[in-house]
Amino acid sequence: ARTQDVENRIYTIRYTTKNIPEAERPNFTEAKAVVAVTISTAATIKPLNGAPTLGTPGDWTEDNQYEVTAADGTKKIWTIVVEPYQ
Secondary structure, three states: OEEEEOOOOEEEEEEOHHHOOHHHHHHOOHHHEEOOOOOOOOOEEEEOOOOOOOOOEEOOOOOEEEEEEOOOOOEEEEEEEEEEOO
16 A cells, blocks of 8 residues: 655555565565655656665665655655555
């Protein structure tokens, strides 16, 4: 499940191991997860402070920040959180 807190610019991805193929479940860890997000085609997104490059394995044991630049040049910092579904 994915949720957006637009006011605080927090994008939360909640996962369950049911969504991971059974053969891969023993190998899954937030420390090497692959995360992808969808943004406007006119916008860009870049990792900040050592955050993983989206779409490649990275460490999601902590929250990561990204700078999103809109088509008009406006920049905002978003935090992406990956956590187990409770």
